[in-house]
Amino acid sequence: MKSERRRRSWLALVLGGWIVVTAPIALSVTLTESSAGAEASDQEKAREASQNPRAEYWREVRHGAQGYSAVTGPEANVLIQDGGETWQELRNGPASTIGAWLMAGVVLALGLLQIFKGTWKLDHRTGRTIKRWSAFDRFIHWGLTVSFLLLALTGLGLLFGRYVLMPLVGKEAFGAVAAVSKPVHDYASPFFIAFLLLTVVAWMKYNFFTSYDLEWFKKVGGYLTREHVPAGFNNAGEKVWYWFLSVAGLVVVASGLFLLTPNFEWSRSTMQLSSLFHIASAIGLICFSLVHMYLATIGNEGTLEAMVGGEVDERWAELHHDVWYDEIMASRGTKAEPDAGSARVS
Ligand code: HEM
Structure with a gap:
């Protein structure tokens, strides 16, 4: 003790x-x-x-001291804003570089898929079709596509044009392209917003996940093994595309609206943050849309017909969307024989 x-x-x-x-x-x-x-x-x-x-003078200007500018309004006294440099470095540095690599990676992956697996062909066609998308659905889809592609092309031109286009076509031609790109980008955006909202609302009902979607994820949709996996009206990959489009679409729209309305006197840091969110969400959408466009065209035989004429061959529905196909057949009171009346393709 x-x-x-x-x-x-x-x-x-x-x-x-x-x-x-x-x-x-x-x-x-x-x-x-x-x-x-x-x-x-x-x-x-x-x-x-x-x-x-004048060092002291500029230090005060940099810190937003009063009385150095006759202009009034938010941040009017901040004549030099340090955040501007950080924004510029991020925009021209990691945001552009990572974005370019991501897009190149997606194109490369799709190229490899096409080289090693080729187009996923239908083993045969029945010659009978099933209604898939209404005229309204197709109208909003193609409206969304055209406005998106206009925004994507002009946006990429504004982001990368200085490094990619200017060395190729020269300063004057690039200046002309940039001068057209900006108003096209601005005027296409209200159309994109309208079509996006219509799409998100109209197609939500097809995109709630179900238990068999897990199998689709496990087998990566069968794209590597060419095995058909269970799917309803939309398969799990299409559902992910829909939700990604909804969330990233809203981010690209919200950030774009800040950038489009500087007259509302947003602070500079709000504009800078909006610009970075805008670039990130746009690059994500472009990458995903490349995958979507590939799968809807050369990736899968018979898919494009769904969005062009609104109808698909029964065999396509049976192979790619078996649960939906069974529902349609059950509602018709028939279980169609896929081979009946088929017109074989090679
Ligand atoms: C040339 C470009 C495009 C083509 C050829 C194309 C084609 C198609 C096709 C064929 C479908 C129906 C798939 C099915 O019935 O299972 C579809 C659906 C869809 N598309 Fe596109 N599309 C294109 C661009 C876009 C763009 C740019 C967006 C969005 C910004 C978009 C968003 C959607 C969505 C959300 C669906 C429904 C979910 C899905 O089926 O994946 N598409 N598209």
């Missing part, structure tokens, strides 16, 4: 001693450092002043 008390007293003594000795040292080091810092910054200021007599 006694020895325990003695041990504690020793511990307290050592700890107390350590604090007493180190605290003044730490304090004096801190003070020396800060006064050295102050001294250094005073020296710095003096040196700056000798080199640039």
